[in-house]
Amino acid sequence: MSETSNVDPAELAKFSDLAHRWxxxxxxxxxxxxxxxxxLEWIHGLAPLAGQRVLDVGCGGGILSEAMARKGAQVLGIDLATKSLKVAQLHALEAQTRGVQYREVSAEALAAEQPGSFDVVTCMEMLEHVPDPASVVQACATLVKPGGWVFFSTINRNLKSFLFAIVGAEYLLNLLPRGTHEYARLIRPSELAAHCRGAGLELLHTRGMEYNPLTRRYWLSADTSVNYLLATRKLPAA
Structure with missing residues (x-):
């Protein structure tokens, strides 16, 4: 897939329409x-962020990008949703958050421009919104330095995730706007792990994320049946 075609205009429009509410x-x-x-604490615990050059792929309004910058990282957030990036830039100025910049560029295009340039790459809640997630995984692997960390988070594809992440979160609890996720685009951990291996990334840690709608509390666990996170490192060149 080319550097510019791995994007769904409907997905960009969906998040752009909500940009002012990030x-x-x-x-x-x-x-x-x-x-x-x-x-943030899971990432920081595995790859201490202070002094690191970090790339946040699919940064949206900059919630994670700013948080990593406040941990002492030099952060570049990238996205293709223009309105979301403008919100991110404005918030960083208003909050006087140092060490964070934003660019409207795809991961694939940046990988061609700056291979091996980052100590840490994050790609959170983004892979399920692109036509070719393997292309993004490969770009992330290209962008990170050998031995560097790449973190992903996304949603599993099974009956439970359909009931919890789509029916429950979008239609019953109204945690997310309806239509945020498409079931066919959700990604099983085995599929994402295969993409990582194919890109030269070694899978080191997996965590699940759970939610209690009564207490409105989230926590990390070993249950990857719905939301899950992967921590990988780039293997050194042979």
Missing amino acids: WDPESEFRPLHQINPLR
């Missing part, structure tokens, strides 16, 4: 605000 913790993006401390 930083409202009670908006449609409330789940991202709630899970951000969990995923």
Whole structure:
């Protein structure tokens, strides 16, 4: 797939229409605000961020990008949704967050431009929104330095995830806007692991993320049946 074609205009439009609400913790993006401390500490615990050059692929409004910059990383957030990036840039200015920049560029295009340039690459809640997730995984592997960390998070594809992440989250609990996720685009951990191996990334850690709708609390666990995270490292060249 070419550098510019791995994008779904409908997906970009979906998030652009909500861009002004990215930083409202009670908006449609409330789940991202709630899970951000969990995923940030998991990343930081495995790959301490201070002084590292970090790339956040599919950064959206910059919730994770800013948080990693506040840990002392030099962060570049990339996305193809123009409005979301403008919101991210504006919020970084208003919050006076240093060490974070944003660019409107695809992971594939940046990989061709800056291979092996980053200590850590994150790609969170993004793979299920692109036509060719393997292409993004390969780009992330190209962008990270040998021995560097690449983190992914996405949603499993099975009956439970359909009931929890789509029917429950979008239609019953209204945690997310309806239509946020398409079942056919969800990715099994085995499929994502295969993409990683094919890109020269070694899978080191897997975590699941669970949610209790009564307490409105998220936590990390060993259960990867719905939301899950992978931590990988780029194998050194043979």
